[in-house]
Amino acid sequence: MRVKLTICLVGIIAFLVAGNPLVIAGDLDPFLGVKGTLRIAGGTAHIPVMKEVAKRIMRMNRNIKITIAGGGSGVGIKQVGEGLVDIGDSGRKATEDEIERYGLKMFKFAIDGIAVVVNPENPLIRMNISEIMDIFSGKLNNWKELGWKDRETNVYTRDASSGTRKVFWKKALKKGEITKTANFVKSHGAMKSAISGDPYGIGFISVGYLDDTVAPVSLDGVFPTLENVRKGAYKIARGLYMNTKGEPSRLTRLFIDYILSKEGQKIVAEKGFIPVN
Numbered sequence: 001m002r003v004k005l006t007i008c009l010v011g012i013i014a015f016l017v018a019g020n021p022l023v024i025a026g027d028l029d030p031f032l033g034v035k036g037t038l039r040i041a042g043g044t045a046h047i048p049v050m051k052e053v054a055k056r057i058m059r060m061n062r063n064i065k066i067t068i069a070g071g072g073s074g075v076g077i078k079q080v081g082e083g084l085v086d087i088g089d090s091g092r093k094a095t096e097d098e099i100e101r102y103g104l105k106m107f108k109f110a111i112d113g114i115a116v117v118v119n120p121e122n123p124l125i126r127m128n129i130s131e132i133m134d135i136f137s138g139k140l141n142n143w144k145e146l147g148w149k150d151r152e153t154n155v156y157t158r159d160a161s162s163g164t165r166k167v168f169w170k171k172a173l174k175k176g177e178i179t180k181t182a183n184f185v186k187s188h189g190a191m192k193s194a195i196s197g198d199p200y201g202i203g204f205i206s207v208g209y210l211d212d213t214v215a216p217v218s219l220d221g222v223f224p225t226l227e228n229v230r231k232g233a234y235k236i237a238r239g240l241y242m243n244t245k246g247e248p249s250r251l252t253r254l255f256i257d258y259i260l261s262k263e264g265q266k267i268v269a270e271k272g273f274i275p276v277n
Contacts (some may be wrong), residue, residue, distance in 0.1 A: 026036065029132030031061045036251040041069040041161050042076015044187035045112055046240055048271040051091065053259055070187055073163025075190040077104070080243050086252045088243040091163030091206075103246045109259045110240040110273040113207035114168050117192075117223035121199045123146055126218045132172055135202060139177030143200060155182040156194040156203030157195050167238040167270040168204050172219070187200070208272030230274050240273065 040050055047070060054066035071079070073090035077115035080088025081102030094104050100263065116132055118124065124146050134140035135153050144150040157178055158165035169175060183201075185191045188209045195201045196213035207224050208214055216224050219236070242256055258264045265275035 008065055024037050027066065027258055027261040028057065028060050030254050031057055031064065031259070032113065034061060034251060034254065035063040037065045037067070037086040038255055039067050039250050040087045040089060041071055041079050041085045042087075042090040042243075043073045043240065044070040044189070045091050045164060045208060046089040047119075047244075048108070048208065049240075049259070049268055049273070052271065053255070053264060054184070056253070057258070066255075072159065072161035072186075073166070074082050074161030077102070077243055080245050082247045083245060085253070086249065088245065090241045090243055091238055092166050093239065093241065105244045105247065107242040107243060107244070107260070108254050108276055109256075109264075110241050110276060111237060112273050113224045113226070113229035113234050113237045113238075114164055114172070114204050115210060116172070116202065116204050116219060117195050117206050117210070117214040118217060119195055119199045120212070120215045120217060122148065123200075124217075125215050126221070128220050130172075132219065133174065134171045135174050136173055137177045138181060139206070141179075149200075150273055151200045154201040155179055156185055156191060156198075156201055157182045158191070159184050159186070164204065164206065164240070168236065171236045171238075172204070190243065206272075212242070213270070226272070226274060239276075 001165065002218045031257060053180065054068060058064055073092050075119060076088035076090050077094055077098050079085045081098065084157050094106060098104060116196065124143065131140065138157055142150065143153055184196065185194050188205045191203045191205045192209055192214055195203050205227060207229060222234050224234050224236070227238045231232055244252055247255060260277055264276045268275045
């Protein structure tokens, strides 16, 4: 009888504290009794992780509000530096100038690969870096030149504020030119939609966003899988960062610590990225 009573009391306390009987706090314990609003913006690769973490926190503590927006790495760094958001997400390291200008602190929470993708109808899923450079520069502008159909290549890229674009430009294109006829898209989701709807399209997205709506391309014999990124075999990879202006406030610090916790890093892995812890 005493054992049953103890179990009941524990259940009641969990309900009263968390506000939801289905949530077991665990690594969320530090958020108990905390109130406030957390604003996050920036890199779009981060969004699946940020949304899942925010959902768990707000479900457990309804006195916390978390807003999440995209815009790209450059936007995230600029907005956090200007005090418009509390966390600016970036898919690249902040530059020395940005760190000095804004007094940034960087928190790396995941490792990501950047995959070249084509439409699933395209059989050309094995290319080398020089071919990719020629396609994105416009030098090679017809799929016939690679042994497929006599159709123009439709290049898709991101805008200048994108950390994904900067890393891809540096590591895959060797800082080479991107054709002026390239189509611009604003996010990884938009890139995936564009390529999945264009049989002759080619672009690049986070490995965490890969699914069967697009076909990843092997570069120099190495496919962009998580395992190949983890081993270092696939070289077009980068860290994902949360940036703050100076030392983070209490709620911001708790959010960062949760993502770096065992539970948070499990979310990172579930969303298709490589945990850092």
